[in-house]
Amino acid sequence: MSGELRVLGACPLDCPDTCSWVVTVEDGQAVKMRGNPDHPYTRGALCVKVNRYLEHTRSDDRILYPMRRVGPKGSGRFERITWDEALDEISTRLRAIVDEHGGEAIWPYLGTGSLGYLQGCEGVAGRRFWNVLGASKHWLNICSAAGSSGLFRTQGTAGGMDPENFAQAKLILLWGTNTLTSGHHLWKFIQDGRAAGAYVVAIDPIRTRTADQADQHLAIRPGTDAALALGLLNVVLAENAQDEEYLAAHTEGWEEFREEILNHPVERVAEITGIPAADIHSLGMRLAHTRPTAIRATMGIQRHEGGGTAMRTIAAIPGVTGDWRHPGGGVAYSTSGHVRLNIDMRDDLLAKPVRTLVMTKLASQLDDVKCLWVYAANPMASTSDTNRIRRQLAREDLFTVVMEQFPTDTVDYADIVLPATMQTEHADLHAGYGHMYLLWNEPAVPPPGECLSTTETFRRLAAHMGMTEPSLFASDLELAEDLLSGDHPSLAGITLDRLRKEGWVRMSYPEPFAPFADGFPTPSGRMRFPRAGQAYVPSMTAREARPGALTLITPASHTFLNSTFGNNPELRRRAKDPVVLVNPADAAARGLESGRRVRVHNAGGEFLADVEVSDRVAPGVVASPKGRWPKLSPGGANANAVVAERDADMGKGPVYHDNWVELSPCDGP
Numbered sequence: 001m002s003g004e005l006r007v008l009g010a011c012p013l014d015c016p017d018t019c020s021w022v023v024t025v026e027d028g029q030a031v032k033m034r035g036n037p038d039h040p041y042t043r044g045a046l047c048v049k050v051n052r053y054l055e056h057t058r059s060d061d062r063i064l065y066p067m068r069r070v071g072p073k074g075s076g077r078f079e080r081i082t083w084d085e086a087l088d089e090i091s092t093r094l095r096a097i098v099d100e101h102g103g104e105a106i107w108p109y110l111g112t113g114s115l116g117y118l119q120g121c122e123g124v125a126g127r128r129f130w131n132v133l134g135a136s137k138h139w140l141n142i143c144s145a146a147g148s149s150g151l152f153r154t155q156g157t158a159g160g161m162d163p164e165n166f167a168q169a170k171l172i173l174l175w176g177t178n179t180l181t182s183g184h185h186l187w188k189f190i191q192d193g194r195a196a197g198a199y200v201v202a203i204d205p206i207r208t209r210t211a212d213q214a215d216q217h218l219a220i221r222p223g224t225d226a227a228l229a230l231g232l233l234n235v236v237l238a239e240n241a242q243d244e245e246y247l248a249a250h251t252e253g254w255e256e257f258r259e260e261i262l263n264h265p266v267e268r269v270a271e272i273t274g275i276p277a278a279d280i281h282s283l284g285m286r287l288a289h290t291r292p293t294a295i296r297a298t299m300g301i302q303r304h305e306g307g308g309t310a311m312r313t314i315a316a317i318p319g320v321t322g323d324w325r326h327p328g329g330g331v332a333y334s335t336s337g338h339v340r341l342n343i344d345m346r347d348d349l350l351a352k353p354v355r356t357l358v359m360t361k362l363a364s365q366l367d368d369v370k371c372l373w374v375y376a377a378n379p380m381a382s383t384s385d386t387n388r389i390r391r392q393l394a395r396e397d398l399f400t401v402v403m404e405q406f407p408t409d410t411v412d413y414a415d416i417v418l419p420a421t422m423q424t425e426h427a428d429l430h431a432g433y434g435h436m437y438l439l440w441n442e443p444a445v446p447p448p449g450e451c452l453s454t455t456e457t458f459r460r461l462a463a464h465m466g467m468t469e470p471s472l473f474a475s476d477l478e479l480a481e482d483l484l485s486g487d488h489p490s491l492a493g494i495t496l497d498r499l500r501k502e503g504w505v506r507m508s509y510p511e512p513f514a515p516f517a518d519g520f521p522t523p524s525g526r527m528r529f530p531r532a533g534q535a536y537v538p539s540m541t542a543r544e545a546r547p548g549a550l551t552l553i554t555p556a557s558h559t560f561l562n563s564t565f566g567n568n569p570e571l572r573r574r575a576k577d578p579v580v581l582v583n584p585a586d587a588a589a590r591g592l593e594s595g596r597r598v599r600v601h602n603a604g605g606e607f608l609a610d611v612e613v614s615d616r617v618a619p620g621v622v623a624s625p626k627g628r629w630p631k632l633s634p635g636g637a638n639a640n641a642v643v644a645e646r647d648a649d650m651g652k653g654p655v656y657h658d659n660w661v662e663l664s665p666c667d668g669p
């Protein structure tokens with residue numbers, strides 16, 4: 001058809017699947033977007049959220065022009081200004097802050113709104129500019145840091161199985177992961193495995209839609225996963241099913257870890273985890289006698305005080321069973337450890353070393369910050385302890401700039417708002433964290449209004465501030481060439497030309513892939529088992545289990561992607577009002593019935609939700625999905641009002657699923 005164009009792109013959202021998409025452009029308008037049928041992982045499907053992406057790009061509330069605040073902080077009242085005015089004001093304020101307080105008083109707070117290597121959090125976005133200015137560094141630990149460090153300690157990398165190899169597994173554990181909601185493309189491979197006889201077990205305190213589809217669901221007490229791992233291995237040892245050859249060749253610390261396992265007989269583990277001993281035993285038997293066993297363990301497990309340890313201990317399982325010998329065996333947390341692009345953060349541009357500020361500590365680390373620069377993030381919705389963050393953002397001495405697509409709660413606190421492009425409007429390079437492909441996103445249409453990409457915004461700002469460092473002005477294509485220019489073997493044969501033509505290319509790893517069949521990327525080349533006493537650290541919820549208190553879990557929402565789409569009318573309609581799932585026993589004890597609106601509260605704050613009485617959650621556990629915009633929620637708050645700014649045991653990760661709450665009827669005492 002004349003005037004019709006097919007443009008290949010990639011989903012930028014923080015989801016393991018990083019889908020390849022095809023945008024149909026007619027007469028300069030993007031008229032259709034669908035999953036790329038040729039991509040081996042996307043297999044032609046996007047998801048319930050991104051099926052609305054094009055509609056979202058044209059949303060009435062899209063931010064199209066630079067704006068300056070005219071009302072009090074938090075009011076969301078702005079006037080339109082020109083880019084020149086915006087860059088003038090920003091330049092003046094940044095210079096003054098650097099002169100008076102030093103560059104470290106600037107916090108470039110970059111979130112996960114896009115995982116792009118150009119425009120988003122995985123790569124260069126603005127970092128060269130911040131280094132020239134001497135701004136504080138930003139540690140993006142909001143999502144997976146605890147689990148990654150746990151895995152790193154055991155394996156030397158957070159990378160693991162190729163998820164496509166789940167099709168070869170004979171036993172599949174879906175452990176703290178809600179596949180059908182948070183990255184559904186894996187499901188086809190699980191189904192392929194099933195068709196060849198695999199048995200699927202979901203281990204989750206909630207009977208999720210994924211658990212519904214599994215052969216078996218174990219409703220574990222939150223924060224006790226490390227103990228379960230030890231209990232399962234206890235059965236493996238009792239069956240003498242450990243892989244002695246693999247243990248001897250590729251692991252260290254086995255004698256000590258073995259003792260730890262022997263200290264965790266099934267009955268003890270049943271007491272800790274709340275899972276019946278018979279179920280632990282039967283799963284232990286399956287684990288002992290089924291090769292290969294594939295474990296999909298993702299972020300749910302590690303959003304706990306003991307989360308790093310839990311992941312570290314789960315990662316030890318295939319070291320004992322020898323599952324890493326087989327492509328269909330091992331642990332799949334994230335494939336990002338296999339992505340070896342040439343990422344140079346250009347620290348050489350720093351005049352002197354600077355401090356690092358921690359994303360999850362926004363509420364407490366803003367004290368001596370004078371400029372908060374938020375991009376691809378929505379901390380007022382997504383970061384812990386939002387009441388304290390709100391007080392900080394209201395400070396008159398804080399200069400806040402937000403680069404955004406939509407008028408979020410965070411935007412409401414900005415002094416200057418800069419309009420940001422969406423994925424169909426800018427170029428980017430992507431890798432999945434749940435598959436083995438690199439992807440190129442070609443812009444399909446020009447940006448609406450005066451929106452600019454992240455890279456272009458920083459190029460213009462650098463020029464406006466009179467900076468002369470040449471690398472600040474590298475074009476998107478030059479940046480992409482740089483990223484692909486590394487000499488790691490996984491990049492062999494992958495050029496920008498090829499990516500632009502084909503849309504995606506598999507990284508050069510063997511297929512099928514058994515990454516640790518011959519050892520690990522640790523200093524000794526061996527898996528490092530946890531030391532005795534370090535294998536199981538009970539999380540807050542496990543440690544303080546006390547009658548009457550409820551553990552709040554705030555998992556992925558089916559209809560939102562973190563807070564992205566939280567303003568989309570159709571997805572909001574589908575999501576209905578916020579709910580909190582409550583076990584019938586806990587509901588009865590509080591005189592609550594379904595539909596009753598409650599305050600979910602603790603010392604940190606409260607949010608409102610409607611009770612849904614349900615045996616999907618075990619007694620003592622309540623659940624309310626993440627991603628709501630506070631200002632679009634009843635009471636003006638979401639679940640992060642009750643999530644404490646407390647560190648997990650590793651990586652300073654957040655504890656989104658590890659907080660005590662109480663429920664009180666809104667109309668009651």
Ligand SMILES: Nc1nc2c(c(=O)[nH]1)N[C@H]1C(S)=C(S)[C@@H](COP(=O)(O)OP(=O)(O)OC[C@H]3O[C@@H](n4cnc5c(=O)[nH]c(N)nc54)[C@H](O)[C@@H]3O)O[C@H]1N2
Binds near residue numbers: 014203299300626
């Ligand atoms: N639809 C949708 N998809 C998403 C997202 C989204 O918001 N919406 N978010 C994206 C992002 S940023 C990420 S990081 C991932 C997150 O997605 P997942 O990795 O799936 O992580 P969560 O949703 O936090 O938790 C997964 C499951 O872990 C369970 N869980 C909680 N505590 C425990 C525990 O102590 N032990 C065990 N065994 N299970 C536990 C929860 O009940 C939940 O069902 O998904 C991505 N995909």
Ligand SMILES: Nc1nc2c(c(=O)[nH]1)N[C@H]1C(S)=C(S)[C@@H](COP(=O)(O)OP(=O)(O)OC[C@H]3O[C@@H](n4cnc5c(=O)[nH]c(N)nc54)[C@H](O)[C@@H]3O)O[C@H]1N2
Binds near residue numbers: 112408563
């Ligand atoms: N209670 C609770 N809270 C959680 C979690 C949980 O499990 N429970 N999960 C956490 C997890 S896993 C994560 S990853 C974080 C995510 O938290 P954040 O990193 O803050 O991500 P989002 O909330 O999705 O906000 C991203 C914003 O970036 C904007 N954006 C998207 N693309 C671009 C772009 O190209 N340029 C610019 N300038 N802006 C863009 C979007 O419009 C959106 O408003 O949330 C965490 N929050």
Ligand code: SF4
Binds near residue numbers: 016184185
């Ligand atoms: S959010 Fe995930 S499943 Fe949906 S289109 Fe993006 S990558 Fe694919």
Ligand SMILES: [Mo]
Binds near residue numbers: 142
């Ligand atoms: Mo995340």
